[in-house]
Amino acid sequence: LKRDLISIEDLSNDQISSLLDHAAELDQRGRSSKALEGSILATLFLEPSTRTRLSFEAAMHRLGGAVITSADPAASSTAKGESLADAIRMVDAYADAIVLRHPAAGSARAAAKVARAVILNAGDGGHEHPSQTLLDLYTLRKELGRLNGALVVLYGDLRYGRTAHSLVRGLARFGARVLALAEPGLPLPDWVVQILQKQGVVAQQVELEGLEPIFGGRPPTAMLLERGQHQESWRPGRLALDPGEVDALYVTRLQKERLPAASEGRYALPPIDARFLAVAPFNRAIVMHPLPRNQEVDPGLDLDRRAAYFRQAASGVPVRMALLQWALGRLELGGAPAERTPAFPGGGKTCGDAACISVREPSTAPAECHRSADGSMRCAYCEAAWPG
Numbered sequence: 001l002k003r004d005l006i007s008i009e010d011l012s013n014d015q016i017s018s019l020l021d022h023a024a025e026l027d028q029r030g031r032s033s034k035a036l037e038g039s040i041l042a043t044l045f046l047e048p049s050t051r052t053r054l055s056f057e058a059a060m061h062r063l064g065g066a067v068i069t070s071a072d073p074a075a076s077s078t079a080k081g082e083s084l085a086d087a088i089r090m091v092d093a094y095a096d097a098i099v100l101r102h103p104a105a106g107s108a109r110a111a112a113k114v115a116r117a118v119i120l121n122a123g124d125g126g127h128e129h130p131s132q133t134l135l136d137l138y139t140l141r142k143e144l145g146r147l148n149g150a151l152v153v154l155y156g157d158l159r160y161g162r163t164a165h166s167l168v169r170g171l172a173r174f175g176a177r178v179l180a181l182a183e184p185g186l187p188l189p190d191w192v193v194q195i196l197q198k199q200g201v202v203a204q205q206v207e208l209e210g211l212e213p214i215f216g217g218r219p220p221t222a223m224l225l226e227r228g229q230h231q232e233s234w235r236p237g238r239l240a241l242d243p244g245e246v247d248a249l250y251v252t253r254l255q256k257e258r259l260p261a262a263s264e265g266r267y268a269l270p271p272i273d274a275r276f277l278a279v280a281p282f283n284r285a286i287v288m289h290p291l292p293r294n295q296e297v298d299p300g301l302d303l304d305r306r307a308a309y310f311r312q313a314a315s316g317v318p319v320r321m322a323l324l325q326w327a328l329g330r331l332e333l334g335g336a337p338a339e340r341t342p343a344f345p346g347g348g349k350t351c352g353d354a355a356c357i358s359v360r361e362p363s364t365a366p367a368e369c370h371r372s373a374d375g376s377m378r379c380a381y382c383e384a385a386w387p388g
């Protein structure tokens with residue numbers, strides 16, 4: 001079986017833990033090796049990137065492998081109207097593994113079906129970004145010492161921010177509590193919440209109490225996602241956080257490139273700065289961000305010990321080293337592999353999401369559905385509800 005990483009669900013908890021353990025070893029030893037000598041990695045980026053592409057490439061170089069790259073969408077044959085399937089077929093002939101970033105949801109899954117090479121999803125539209133989640137989980141584990149029971153606030157554009165979609169699934173699986181504090185009008189998509197609910201996560205809309213210093217008289221509505229029963233102090237609909245209760249604030253920028261043209265595109269949530277972190281529930285929280293940042297985290301915070309975003313970005317190299325070694329068959333991960341859900345032909349129906357690769361390029365990605373973890377039928381590419 002090909003070791004693609006399309007969704008964070010492609011790896012079991014045991015496999016993720018084992019991969020992060022291996023990354024921690026590489027991080028400590030900090031040495032280069034010849035582990036992937038003779039292998040070629042292609043990085044095919046049809047959307048802008050700095051960190052993700054360069055950290056994958058640095059990881060491959062540190063393992064003695066070679067890298068070929070197509071980093072500028074405007075300079076690629078896609079700009080000449082080439083289909084994703086044709087682009088992948090060609091790169092497939094040149095490389096053993098392909099790191100793909102593409103603007104359509106489900107594009108990485110479509111590529112994996114065409115390619116003989118391993119496909120690593122480096123962001124498929126507003127859908128997922130699983131290798132980012134691996135380094136986010138690595139950072140949380142390293143900085144907090146645990147995932148189970150930790151309270152992580154997701155803050156910002158949670159609708160189009162693909163890093164949040166993969167991360168919230170990973171956090172829930174490792175027993176973390178998540179408070180989704182979304183930019184107005186940009187909450188976590190229904191497909192994400194519904195899948196989590198069916199996996200045993202309770203989702204509650206809550207009004208946050210005691211945060212007037214930050215939000216004034218209009219506290220934002222948040223969604224609390226946690227496994228099982230709430231504590232005794234729980235009052236439905238309201239949530240007063242204890243001092244120091246928040247372990248991490250994970251901030252995302254407005255995904256302007258995916259926002260509908262009509263929307264304003266201005267950040268309404270207050271930026272994370274020293275004043276924000278002085279408010280009792282947040283005073284111990286580390287601040288994470290997949291980067292690039294715009295105005296949502298104040299650069300004045302960069303020298304604060306709680307600002308973890310540059311440490312987070314740096315861990316991209318050891319984590320992606322471990323991922324490449326696994327994907328190319330040079331590393332075995334402990335524990336059971338993840339279960340794969342079988343997909344079925346669309347049977348004349350098509351996905352209703354205009355951003356899905358099966359809608360944008362049906363010749364590359366013929367309509368397919370699958371029964372997802374929540375028991376309902378979903379598009380096998382982008383996980384949108386399948387038309388009933």
Ligand code: NCD
Binds near residue numbers: 291
């Ligand atoms: C993120 C992405 O591309 O989704 N960047 C990254 O990979 N670190 C986040 C973003 O662009 O906002």
